[in-house]
Amino acid sequence: MGRSLAYKIMEEHRVAGELSPGREVALRIDQTLTQDASGTTAYLQFETLGIPRVRTELSVSYVDHNLLQTGFESADDHRFLQSFAARYGIYFSRPGNGICHQVHLERFARPGRTLLGSDSHTPTAGGMGMLAFGAGGLDVAVAMGGGPYYLTTPRVLGVHLTGKLPPWVSAKDVILEMLRRLSVKGGVGYIVEYFGDGVRSLDIPSRATIANMGAELGATTSIFPSDEETLRYLRAQGREDVWVPLAADPDATYDEVIEIDLGHLEPLIACPSSPDNVVPVREVAGTPVAQVCIGSCTNSSYLDLMKVAGMLRGRTVHPRVSMTLSPGSRQVYTMIARNGALADLIAAGVRILEAGCGPCVGMGQAPPTKGVSVRTFNRNFPGRSGTPGDLVYLCSPETAVATAIKGVITDPRELGEPIQVSLPERFEPVDNMIIPPANDPSQVEIIRGPNIKPIPLPDPLPDTLAGEVLLKVGDNISTDHISPAGANVLPLRSNLPALSEHTFTRVDPTFPRRAREKGGGFIIGGQNYGQGSAREHAALAPRYLGVKAVIARSFARIHHANLVNFGVLPLVFTDDADYDRLQQGDRLVIPDVRAALQRGDTFVIRDTTQGMSVQVRCQLTSRQVRIVLAGGLLNFIRSQAPTA
Ligand code: MIC
Ligand code: SF4
Numbered sequence: 001m002g003r004s005l006a007y008k009i010m011e012e013h014r015v016a017g018e019l020s021p022g023r024e025v026a027l028r029i030d031q032t033l034t035q036d037a038s039g040t041t042a043y044l045q046f047e048t049l050g051i052p053r054v055r056t057e058l059s060v061s062y063v064d065h066n067l068l069q070t071g072f073e074s075a076d077d078h079r080f081l082q083s084f085a086a087r088y089g090i091y092f093s094r095p096g097n098g099i100c101h102q103v104h105l106e107r108f109a110r111p112g113r114t115l116l117g118s119d120s121h122t123p124t125a126g127g128m129g130m131l132a133f134g135a136g137g138l139d140v141a142v143a144m145g146g147g148p149y150y151l152t153t154p155r156v157l158g159v160h161l162t163g164k165l166p167p168w169v170s171a172k173d174v175i176l177e178m179l180r181r182l183s184v185k186g187g188v189g190y191i192v193e194y195f196g197d198g199v200r201s202l203d204i205p206s207r208a209t210i211a212n213m214g215a216e217l218g219a220t221t222s223i224f225p226s227d228e229e230t231l232r233y234l235r236a237q238g239r240e241d242v243w244v245p246l247a248a249d250p251d252a253t254y255d256e257v258i259e260i261d262l263g264h265l266e267p268l269i270a271c272p273s274s275p276d277n278v279v280p281v282r283e284v285a286g287t288p289v290a291q292v293c294i295g296s297c298t299n300s301s302y303l304d305l306m307k308v309a310g311m312l313r314g315r316t317v318h319p320r321v322s323m324t325l326s327p328g329s330r331q332v333y334t335m336i337a338r339n340g341a342l343a344d345l346i347a348a349g350v351r352i353l354e355a356g357c358g359p360c361v362g363m364g365q366a367p368p369t370k371g372v373s374v375r376t377f378n379r380n381f382p383g384r385s386g387t388p389g390d391l392v393y394l395c396s397p398e399t400a401v402a403t404a405i406k407g408v409i410t411d412p413r414e415l416g417e418p419i420q421v422s423l424p425e426r427f428e429p430v431d432n433m434i435i436p437p438a439n440d441p442s443q444v445e446i447i448r449g450p451n452i453k454p455i456p457l458p459d460p461l462p463d464t465l466a467g468e469v470l471l472k473v474g475d476n477i478s479t480d481h482i483s484p485a486g487a488n489v490l491p492l493r494s495n496l497p498a499l500s501e502h503t504f505t506r507v508d509p510t511f512p513r514r515a516r517e518k519g520g521g522f523i524i525g526g527q528n529y530g531q532g533s534a535r536e537h538a539a540l541a542p543r544y545l546g547v548k549a550v551i552a553r554s555f556a557r558i559h560h561a562n563l564v565n566f567g568v569l570p571l572v573f574t575d576d577a578d579y580d581r582l583q584q585g586d587r588l589v590i591p592d593v594r595a596a597l598q599r600g601d602t603f604v605i606r607d608t609t610q611g612m613s614v615q616v617r618c619q620l621t622s623r624q625v626r627i628v629l630a631g632g633l634l635n636f637i638r639s640q641a642p643t644a
Contacts, residue, residue, distance in 0.1 A: 002249030004156045006191040009131040015148045021155045024621040026148035030113040031058045035100045037065035038118040040494035042137030043084045053089040055146030061085045062093040062100035064356045073491035076449025087444040089437045097433040098329030098355040101297040110242045111226035116143045120215045120534040127208030129226030129246045136536035136562040154220040157190040158254030161198025163263030167418040171206035172396035175213040176268035180278035185528045187217030198262045204233035205301035212298045216275040270394040273382040281411040290371030292323045292404040296360040299376035300328025304397045309341035310419035311401040312348035318407030324351045326358040331430045362386040362486030381480040452494045458567045460631040465548045465590040467521030472584040475526035479538040500541040520546015530559025539566045567632035571616040578614040
């Protein structure tokens with residue numbers, strides 16, 4: 001039977017386990033990436049493994065999130081990361097060099113290889129046939145040490161692309177169409193694999209845009225074939241030597257197939273405040289707008305920015321609108337500066353920001369109260385922009401610029417003839433801001449600022465778990481709700497005690513205080529609990545405040561793995577209706593939890609406040625059970641290490 005491309009690459013990288021949907025498989029990881037906001041904890045944990053040098057083919061540490069430097073904290077983190085990289089054999093992409101996913105695509109991604117990144121949009125590299133996963137920092141640390149990446153073997157959703165995109169419709173509209181059809185839960189448990197004639201008409205930055213936002217579908221990853229177009233892009237990057245042609249077998253079968261005729265798509269937009277709240281732009285056209293932001297790892301490529309500049313040439317941003325642009329990489333930034341496009345953007349009134357994540361992660365540019373913000377980004381979870389009650393829309397660069405010109409949400413097809421841009425023959429080779437590791441690591445001193453605090457190791461799971469339901473939340477709670485980002489909080493990522501004081505504060509500002517006063521307890525979640533980012537802080541910080549278990553209707557993949565890694569028990573109701581019965585403030589007891597976990601996957605929780613019991617399931621592999629019993633992955637690894 002013919003195999004999908006994803007399964008071929010997984011088979012080549014399988015080191016243990018079974019490649020069968022739902023079963024655990026362990027994959028060899030060729031490359032890793034980290035970014036600064038999740039990298040500090042990843043490296044602090046790597047350090048505890050006692051491995052002198054990374055054992056991957058390539059590991060890169062990027063600095064792209066915490067660039068505001070409103071205090072000493074982030075600058076200290078940057079220095080720590082740079083010295084750590086030099087010492088342990090990791091390439092260091094300096095602050096200002098660009099967003100990890102964009103730079104990785106340009107300079108390092110390789111078709112057919114595996115990549116593990118401590119950021120949920122790592123699958124962007126799937127745009128060039130790489131099998132790339134987002135994971136918590138601890139999983140990335142283990143991969144840097146040469147350990148495999150364990151995951152539940154996903155099913156494969158084949159997306160059959162036919163036709164060609166009409167004028168004014170672009171890659172973002174393809175992935176918004178996927179989100180419209182499938183929702184933010186629709187990709188859970190799947191790798192999304194694109195195939196068919198329509199693929200050929202999409203350049204690599206377009207494929208990367210689509211693969212990037214597979215994260216918003218909840219998918220394990222997304223992948224495109226590697227073809228002539230991939231070669232063209234790699235050649236333009238001066239990296240044609242890493243090209244290999246890759247595709248699914250011609251008779252490949254997929255677990256499910258959906259059809260998209262590119263020719264039938266129209267400009268789409270995700271309305272506040274979820275990436276799957278998608279409608280055609282024409283349905284919300286005319287809505288007055290206060291802000292337009294171009295950038296993020298989804299839409300900040302050379303082609304994107306050239307389109308934006310071309311549309312704005314000779315025009316001025318509408319007086320009501322504040323428009324920003326953050327280039328995806330310094331390569332892109334340099335090129336638009338040299339060819340004059342940057343001057344067109346500046347002349348049109350665009351506020352040019354640094355190459356990095358910027359407003360996408362709430363680092364500045366919070367929109368005004370009740371002001372609509374239209375962004376080319378990938379996430380619009382409530383409050384992520386930094387403004388409470390924000391109204392963030394997500395769309396293509398074409399729609400964003402049409403909107404910036406008119407001051408109201410505008411279907412770009414109203415602008416007449418579309419702008420034509422094409423891939424350059426040669427991208428500017430700019431690796432001078434990527435520092436290779438030191439030749440003599442013994443000479444490198446690791447520099448730690450006062451903001452970098454050690455991560456305490458948790459105790460093993462006790463025999464009985466008891467405590468109060470500290471918080472009950474609804475469906476689709478994102479990691480932005482659990483451990484928010486933004487300019488005030490992100491600089492605290494390497495200081496767990498300080499960071500934990502922000503846990504759930506966007507949902508209930510009293511949460512950290514109550515959790516401390518009660519000595520920890522339980523969280524009740526709805527469906528898709530923990531969707532969004534890969535930040536392990538969304539497991540670490542609640543655990544630090546004493547959260548013992550999360551009982552939810554279902555979990556997002558990366559967050560589920562992060563809870564296990566830090567010894568927080570993820571439990572799922574066997575009867576969905578029990579979600580309604582448990583209430584915030586109820587006292588719960590899980591007796592003999594260690595024995596129950598070892599016995600099987602279902603057990604009983606007693607609600608002593610209401611005098612009732614509910615049944616829950618723990619969907620863990622036997623390896624994960626041992627990790628939770630040990631109190632987390634680091635404890636587990638230590639217990640496995642041969643004693644001297
Ligand atoms: C995000 O887009 O939410 C982030 C910030 O890039 C996160 C990573 C983090 O929180 O450190 C992600 O996507 O994983
Ligand atoms: Fe950065 Fe935004 Fe991409 Fe996250 S989604 S990596 S914050 S640009």
